[in-house]
Amino acid sequence: MLRAVEVSSDSPMRLKLSVKIGFGLVTACYMATGIAALAVAGYFISAKSSPKREIIVTKNVLKSLFAAGAYIIAVSLVGIVGAMSPLSRKRWLLAYNWLLSTTILLETGVGLWMWARTLDINGLYAFNWRNLWSSDVKQSFQDAYQCCGYLSSKDSPVLSSASCKNPDASSYGCMVFVHDYARGSLSYIYTCVFAFVLVDVVAMLAGLIVLTIRNDEERWRWSRANSIFKSMKKANPDFMMDANNEKYSTLSAMPTPSIYFSPQ
Numbered sequence: 001m002l003r004a005v006e007v008s009s010d011s012p013m014r015l016k017l018s019v020k021i022g023f024g025l026v027t028a029c030y031m032a033t034g035i036a037a038l039a040v041a042g043y044f045i046s047a048k049s050s051p052k053r054e055i056i057v058t059k060n061v062l063k064s065l066f067a068a069g070a071y072i073i074a075v076s077l078v079g080i081v082g083a084m085s086p087l088s089r090k091r092w093l094l095a096y097n098w099l100l101s102t103t104i105l106l107e108t109g110v111g112l113w114m115w116a117r118t119l120d121i122n123g124l125y126a127f128n129w130r131n132l133w134s135s136d137v138k139q140s141f142q143d144a145y146q147c148c149g150y151l152s153s154k155d156s157p158v159l160s161s162a163s164c165k166n167p168d169a170s171s172y173g174c175m176v177f178v179h180d181y182a183r184g185s186l187s188y189i190y191t192c193v194f195a196f197v198l199v200d201v202v203a204m205l206a207g208l209i210v211l212t213i214r215n216d217e218e219r220w221r222w223s224r225a226n227s228i229f230k231s232m233k234k235a236n237p238d239f240m241m242d243a244n245n246e247k248y249s250t251l252s253a254m255p256t257p258s259i260y261f262s263p264q
Helices: 002-008 017-046 059-084 090-132 135-145 175-235 239-252
Strands: none
Touching: 017 059, 017 175, 059 090, 059 175, 090 175, 135 175
């Protein structure tokens, strides 16, 4: 009876085609962020490395970006599978929303971390120049901007650079250029990350809408089936009694097993 009700009922809360299309478009945008992450990671991995770029985009960052892109695509597929048959795939929709919330938290954390690095660029990159960066990285800045050293030509320079052959003692080093490069790169990265978070939030809202409509429709169908069952029982009060009598008559008609005792 419930199956017949499900097929023949016209639920006022049925998941409309427009809702499915909207969910599909939002999920496609969310998947596009994962594809973009894979493309960017693949490009930088395959492209010739630059010493300057490696101070911002390290190999570990590229590996993390590749993993994040694959994760986003997998979550998108979970949402698409769940939305194709929402009534029978509630767990898929629940998993989609939970995985999306994890993505939002992780991307927000990465964006805030990148933004926080721009607040103390001088302290961070002054230490890196003097203690961590290789001569190739420092020389790439000196050659690109015709500067020598960090604060001055006496502050941890790479003397093999052409700009350090005849340095002006009163001139500044590469500090300003390092700051501008780092601030520009970090600002670009955390802006993109926060844009991805915005897409994630919209995708999660779309997933919650689909899940809510799906739950409302399920409750409506159960209520409809229950009301039809009660109306049938009210129209025929002997319905349940006849069913029980038929069950008991069937049981009484079954042969009773006999037990024989053989003489010892």
